[in-house]
Amino acid sequence: MKHEIGHIYHLEVELITPVSIGDGSVLSPLSDYYIKQGKKSYAKLLNKSLFEKALEKYPASINDYIQKVNIANQNKEEDKSNFLPNFIKESLKNENVDDFFIDNEIEVIGKGNPIQLNTCIKERGTPYIPGSSIKGAIKSALFYRWLQEVPQQEELEKICHKLLRKQPVNKEFDELINVFFENDENEKRKSFSLLRVSDAYFNSDKIIWIHCKRFRTQKDSGKKPFPLFKEAIKKGETAPFELFIEDTPLVGTCKKTIQPIIDKGINHIREAVNQFSLANLDYEINTATNKNLNSFIDFSRDLVSRIKNESNRTMFLPIGSGKSNFYQSIGLAIWEKSESLGKQDAFYNFLNTFIVKKKNVSSPKPFPLTRNLIEATKIPLGWVCIYPKTSGTETEKSYSIQELKNGQVVQATIIEIKQPHSKVQIQGIEGKFNMTGTKRAMHLSGFKKGSKVNVKITLNKQGKISQTSFIELI
Structure with a gap:
């Protein structure tokens, strides 16, 4: 949807596998x-x-x-x-x-x-996927797509030849990154500041704890897989969010690399994301030879088929804990170029320098050597799909105070907007209630008096609503 200063897309994220984005805390x-x-x-x-x-x-x-x-x-x-x-x-x-x-x-x-359990990120008990996580995954995919263009392929070939001679390539990598992300000191803003993604919030009762293990992708070494314990949002859950692309002549930044997104919008992002995901999945399918990981390979093949069948409307990407290093680095592009040149040692020297960080280690084993998977199913965490949110004419729900539970998400109507707390009314419940989260919601189009929103309620000891927290626009 085109607005005065850009394009806004109302999207839905659906969890194909459980998603765990850590908050740095642990429980014992x-x-x-x-x-x-x-x-x-x-x-x-x-x-x-x-x-x-x-x-x-x-x-x-x-x-x-x-x-x-x-x-x-x-x-x-x-x-x-x-x-x-x-x-x-x-x-x-x-x-x-x-x-x-x-x-x-x-x-x-x-x-x-x-x-020890690694807990996932939450806001007042409500789990969510930060918009920064989705944006980071999109940026990695767009970077990979850009690296496939002829000028960058020529540069990657030069880098591979230098890697073969074990010469430093930090300068070349920095130049590629600076060109794509337009890190120009003369610009007032970074180009990707024009791309903004809101957080996606889920109900608080959608959390699970999952036993995972770090399995070897090649032949088992005989050692027990390293155990991991993760808090995550359940698979199959969905949540709405918004993606905004700013487009105004007043923006003080070069828009060279982000211009295709401005011109083609969400279609360009979707194509880049699916291309990147297919390339990574293809690599993993061809390099994971451990027979104990057949479920992982089957899952990856099924996902490849699904991406190909649904790519005209849906994008598929991994976020949070569970994805391999390739999903957030230049590594896959280096592997593909070194393989096309028949010079795989260039890739191994890249690993030794930037990933493994060990000198003079030549390894014929494909990278990564291990993969973090759900122990019970041998599939990875973190795969999601994103598609346009379908608009509907849902009837406003009515509630009874006796039926409400602490932490429940309910529909409400905004009756007053001000910081730090706006006011909302809930159909069937007498009174006006403070709503936190106004500052975060102010930039959303449609956030105005009379708008319908989903809010999380907090009940006091008497079972009355003490306050609400903004979750999303309806």
């Missing part, structure tokens, strides 16, 4: 959660305030807890699923274990000895 089975094992396993988070009060009641239990944590850390093979329940029963003399844990249960995919 020794201090934060336990897992109820069964046909379906669930995790429960520790109520730390109750736990600390119980420790104060039994002072001797503090030293006991520290001692048991140290022993558990030393014994890597010990099952830690019930470390906290066992401690509560034995040291705090309390059989009512569930009283110490928050009621909400989180589904756990796969089996394994719990380790």
Whole structure:
């Protein structure tokens, strides 16, 4: 849709596999959660305030807890699923274990000895995909497409010959990157500041915990795959977001590399993304020879077929944890050029210099040597597809205060816009409610008085709505 200062696209992201974008935090089975094992396993988070009060009641239990944590850390093979329940029963003399844990249960995919959990990014408990993650994946794809053009292919050939002679190529790489991303000190803005992507928010009950492992893509070494434990958004979930391409003569930046996006819009982005994804999938299918990863290969082949069948409307890309290094580097283009020249050693020297960072290591083994996959299914995290959001004439929903749950996402109508909190009304619920997130939503077209929005509600102890948080425009 064309606006005064650019083009805005209303899109939907759908998760083909679970998506995990880490926030840098971890949870431990020794201090934060336990897992109820069964046909379906669930995790429960520790109520730390109750736990600390119980420790104060039994002072001797503090030293006991520290001692048991140290022993558990030393014994890597010990099952830690019930470390906290066992401690509560034995040291705090309390059989009512569930009283110490928050009621909400989180589904756990796969089996394994719990380790530190890498948590995913959330805003007030609501998981989301940052627009920067989607934009970063798009930029990598556009860069790869640009590298396929004749002038850049000639430059890559020169780089490969220098790599063969083990000569430094940092300057050449920097020049390619600076030309494409137009890092010109004389420009007031970077070219890709013209491309903006909003965050995509999901319901808070769509989180799962997944046992993953780092599998070797070639023949097994005999060593156990390294375990990983990830918090992620469930596959199959969808969320709307917006992509905006600024186009105004007032923009103080060179628009050479981004001009095709301005001219062709979302079609150019979709073509570049699908081209890049197909190239990466083709490489992985041809280099993963470990027979234990047949499910991974089958998934990749099925995804290739789907991309080819749906590429006229949908783009497919990996984001977050689980993608290989090729999805965010110049590596695939170097591999393709070195292979076309019959000079694969140029690629291995590239790996030794920029990826593996070991000198004089020549390896006939394809890169990457390992792949992080879901343990139960042997498929990767992070694959999503993006397509235009279909507009509908959905009837406004009505709610009853007795039916609402804390953290629930509901429809609302904006009745007042101001910072920091706008005001909304919810059909069927008496009153006006503060809505946080106004600053983030102000740049969205359609964010105005009378607009319909989805908001996340927060309930107080009396079960009344204390505030709402903006999720998306409807």
